Amino acid sequence: MHEYSVVQALLTQCEEHAxxxxxxxxxxxxxxIGVMSGxxxxxxxxxxxxxxxxxxxxxxxxxxxxxxxTIECQECKTVSELEKIQYCCPKCxxxxxxxxxxxxxxxxxxxxx
Amino acid sequence: MCKDCGCSIxxxxxxxxxTHVDEQGREYNHVHDHEHDEGKNVHESGHHHHDHDDxxxxxxxxxxxxxxxxxxxxxxxxxxxxxxxxxxHEARHNRAHFDEHGVLCINLMSSPGSGKTTLLEHMAxxxxxxxxxxxxxxxxxxxxxxxxxxxIQAHQIQTxxxxxxxxxxxxxxxxxxxxxxxxxxxxxxVGNLVCPASxxxxxxxxxxxxxxxxxxxxxxxxxxxxRQADLVLITKTDLLPYFDYDIEHEKIMARKLKPNVDILELxxxxxxxxxxxxxWIEFKRKMRG
Numbered sequence: 001m002h003e004y005s006v007v008q009a010l011l012t013q014c015e016e017h018a019x020x021x022x023x024x025x026x027x028x029x030x031x032x033i034g035v036m037s038g039x040x041x042x043x044x045x046x047x048x049x050x051x052x053x054x055x056x057x058x059x060x061x062x063x064x065x066x067x068x069x070t071i072e073c074q075e076c077k078t079v080s081e082l083e084k085i086q087y088c089c090p091k092c093x094x095x096x097x098x099x100x101x102x103x104x105x106x107x108x109x110x111x112x113x
Numbered sequence: 114m115c116k117d118c119g120c121s122i123x124x125x126x127x128x129x130x131x132t133h134v135d136e137q138g139r140e141y142n143h144v145h146d147h148e149h150d151e152g153k154n155v156h157e158s159g160h161h162h163h164d165h166d167d168x169x170x171x172x173x174x175x176x177x178x179x180x181x182x183x184x185x186x187x188x189x190x191x192x193x194x195x196x197x198x199x200x201x202h203e204a205r206h207n208r209a210h211f212d213e214h215g216v217l218c219i220n221l222m223s224s225p226g227s228g229k230t231t232l233l234e235h236m237a238x239x240x241x242x243x244x245x246x247x248x249x250x251x252x253x254x255x256x257x258x259x260x261x262x263x264x265i266q267a268h269q270i271q272t273x274x275x276x277x278x279x280x281x282x283x284x285x286x287x288x289x290x291x292x293x294x295x296x297x298x299x300x301x302x303v304g305n306l307v308c309p310a311s312x313x314x315x316x317x318x319x320x321x322x323x324x325x326x327x328x329x330x331x332x333x334x335x336x337x338x339x340r341q342a343d344l345v346l347i348t349k350t351d352l353l354p355y356f357d358y359d360i361e362h363e364k365i366m367a368r369k370l371k372p373n374v375d376i377l378e379l380x381x382x383x384x385x386x387x388x389x390x391x392x393w394i395e396f397k398r399k400m401r402g
Contacts, residue, residue: 001276001308002275002276002277002307002308002311002312005275005277005279006196006197006311009196009197009198009199009200010196012199013192013194013196013198017190017192021188021190023188027187028189031196036336036337036340037311037337038307038308038310038311038337038338039311085336085369085370086369086370087340087369087370087371087372088369088372095368095372096372103340104195105195105196105197105311106193106194106195106196107192107193107194107195107196108191108192108193109189109190109191109192109193110189110190110192111187111188111189112187112188112189112190113186113187113188
């Protein structure tokens with residue numbers, strides 16, 4: 001259960017952005033959560049909604065976009081979104097693949113007033 | 114027209130403070146801070162107060178503002194930063210610190226009880242390199258004590274309820290370690306196959322241990338962790354006769370997650386298998402120059 005630690009980092013970022021933009025409130029937080037980031041989206045949302053209350057995000061909406069694992073095959077250059085967690089090109093079956101997305105957690109945008 | 118209050122003046126800074134009553138009868142105060150044009154209508158104090166009865170036009174402007182959120186100065190900013198940005202920054206700092214001292218840092222991760230501390234104890238007598246250990250546990254200093262007995266430099270971090278070590282905790286622990294007295298620094302993470310995988314602590318390499326009694330499917334069940342591994346150590350192989358554990362299947366699964374991952378089997382009672390782990394570390398150490 002490290003979602004709480006992740007939410008703390010996220011709320012700190014929100015506070016900093018609100019201050020830098022002289023905003024009073026953050027009304028919407030949009031994040032991108034990779035399926036291989038090690039975060040359980042449901043728990044992240046619960047943690048966010050629990051801890052936002054004492055912060056600039058109080059009352060704010062939390063939008064999570066779940067990012068599938070996306071790889072680029074280094075042999076046939078095909079970019080694929082994977083349904084199964086297998087680091088292998090679905091087209092040519094090469095295992096020489098580069099991960100493009102789906103392993104990280106990003107704060108994408110903030111709506112503030 | 115000033116978009117904040119509807120006045121026809123636009124530049125010199127001033128504030129409006131007044132009370133609104135909404136349809137439900139709730140009262141709320143507003144302060145508007147904005148600038149009006151030079152010359153006429155300059156407010157010496159920088160702000161003025163008025164109430165709604167004075168200005169019907171003003172009130173209308175506000176009613177319009179509150180009905181239309183787009184005019185209420187909401188703005189969306191694109192940010193696009195990693196949520197664990199600060200941790201990653203600290204991790205890079207830790208790595209630079211290790212590099213300065215020519216120390217190879219290895220993060221040891223696994224479930225509780227798969228043999229991390231035991232491996233470290235046994236390596237003390239066999240390794241050609243000197244090593245220190247940053248120990249992470251929720252409670253007790255037992256693991257650090259076990260290593261001290263073997264003459265290993267170790268510092269215990271008690272995380273309380275935190276299920277993983279992060280780069281900041283490791284950084285603090287490093288202040289208690291003599292970097293000159295070691296070639297390799299192990300970070301023995303909190304026993305957990307989930308959370309530590311998301312946190313870079315500043316290590317150069319990750320070793321993930323998985324023991325035979327944990328059962329056959331741990332690699333498939335915890336893909337994020339095994340994806341992080343540079344070396345998977347399958348431990349307690351002396352127990353293979355007592356469990357239905359398909360070790361070859363596990364190796365295939367590990368390589369589906371990370372095609373180039375190294376995999377070694379470890380039986381702590383067999384010195385040769387401990388030596389293979391030591392050789393792997395020694396090789397990686399030499400490859401860093």
